[in-house]
Amino acid sequence: MIPPANNRSALAKPIGISLLSLFLLASCASPGPPRPPSLHLPEIVSDLAAERQGDEVRLHWTTPAKTTDGLTITGTMTAQICRATPTTPIVSTVRHPEVCTPVGRVPAKAGPSEATDLLPPALANGPGELIEYRLELRNRNERSAGLSAPAFVAAGPAPPAVTGLHVVATEQGALLQWEPKDAADSIELTRLHAATLAKPAAGAKQPLQSAPKEPAEVHLRASKVNSADSLFRPDAGGTLDATAHRGETYGYTAERIRNVVIDGHSLQVRSAPSTSIKVIMRDTFPPKPPVGLETIVGSSASAPSIDLSWRPNTEQDLAGYLVYRRELGADGQVVGASVRLTATPIQEPGFSDTTIVAGHTYSYSVTAIDTLGNESRPSASAQEQVRLP
Template sequence: MTPFSSFDDKPLASRLAELLLLLTAILLETACGSPGVPMPPSLELAQPVTDLRATRKGDKVTLTWTAPVHTTERRNMDQGGTIQICRSLAAMRHCDGPAGHIQFNRPGNKGGATQHENYQDRLPPASPQPSADYFYAVNVQNSYGKSAGLSNQVEVPAAPTLAAPDQLEAKLTADGVDLSWAPTPVPGSVSSLRFVYRIYRRESGATQDSIAGEVPVSSGPPGLIDRGFQWEKTYDYRATVVTVVARTNGAEQQVEGDDSVSVRVIAHDIFPPATPTGLQAVFSRPGQKPFIDLVWVPNNEADLAGYNVYRSEAGSQPKKINQEPLKAPAYRDTQVSLGHQYTYSVSAIDVRGNESPHSEEASESVPPP
């Protein structure tokens, strides 16, 4: 009998156990030794920008967009590159002769807040046809100069703009803020263009402007009166010339030129209402108590608070005889005596206490008993 028994001589249960151990060892060796399927190298092409926006002011075009943070393979970008600023008079397929470029670094906020980029382009001095448009796009290139394609394309009118209005002045009057400025020279007649002065008003401390008014550009001295403000507030005014482009489809596009120097107005109301007119005094004595009725033409100021009535007798100074401002242009004086003559005048007062001069006087006598 040999020292080792053969596999065939072992019981069935022992043979199955040894076979199971052998299979387990083979599986473990396979799992530990295989590196798996290798991932292909990234092309590192940034996803094209999809939210490019453009605004124009004068000859400057401001572009804004969201910076890409992922590649076309949906991986985080691991390197920076160059952003080409593309400009053309027609829709583009490629960025031929970029108008500018900016460098961008490897995004540092993966999964964090959105990063925004911007670029300001200055249009060429030689203007094409007034009805033409400039097309803009941005092209994000990796460090090898490769790109996944242009961004969305945006358009701005190529029409010329005029110089900013000069010598803007603002004078506060009872009727409003009187604005004036020097005329802006207009180029030769262009059938598809017209020009409009636009005046902006901004309340001190505010972040948005309001349009105070618009005036067509003409040969006459320009100006307007702004009545849309509120008294006792401070405002800054600025002026610009708007180029209005008539499109072939009947629509219009507007391009603002550069702004004038702003002027400040402190709208402190020191202006009284107009002096009342048409005062009449009439004596009446329907019963035992005599009185004198006063009537006059009403004022029409928006900030009118009411009227005051003044009375005097021979040799005396006028005295106010009403306690509160009268809302209506009429008054009944019951504090009169028989045999006396009274002289009346009225004034108008606004909500800020500014009082007008006295009206022309009206006299009336109370007959003796």
């Protein structure tokens, strides 16, 4: 029996709701197996580096900002430093694949990090063997994802420290000298730029032009000051830093460097750094006088002039040139005082004097001036006579 139309409509509503519910249930994606809770283990350090300097080993690395499951690290971390040698190797067991005895612990936070390990006398003064360092990052629950890859340094005596280091500002640069040693160790100088320490005193000359931007730190390998120095003696007791700019202030330290090879590893052993010294490269050195000054009377009869030219100077701190004129009498003697024709330094090696008077004879000279106002001696003079029309 077919139910009436109104009954059919009433039956259709619950059936439609049931189908919709089934569709929604079927369309919900399965969440999959539940994920275990995070152990908040910091990622393993991947860029550990070690450098031997005197009896200390300086360690550098980047502390990760994420855990092994990709979460941002929260809370405190500790970097545990492990040191191993042939007599105290890293131990591997079934439960702990790599375990080494810690020699230090430092707080760690995400970003560039560093620590220092003072070697015991047995390693600092003993035989030249390989020292291996590993780093283990631990969370606040003292849990770790494991040890970093190794970084190596050499045991054994370090080169002697550089003594007697001193520096003098010269026209060619900063001349550094120290007490030489008869050894094959090379010398490395570290130069720090300290312009803020060289604020000019009241009344001091100000640069006419800005100096080039200086790097904060520069490393220089010492080269021989004198070409006659022995080829078999890298430590000649001095070197010239020709890259030091006048008007700047620098601090210098020096280290001896010894290259060694242990178990296939090429390593450097550095001495402890020398005492730091400072030099203010006061620019009291004028440029060289211009050369090749020539004069010629201008070609215009209505506007007489004398044109000057000379060879350009090559100093890096050159600000320009100043032109001077003297008038000569009929007997060739100077009449009156010298007159400066250029109020400010001119950049080009040439000048046109349009203030002359026909029938007079003039003598010209040119000086070069640097960015701090140091002026050279005058060039050789050149004379020119302007004939009457």
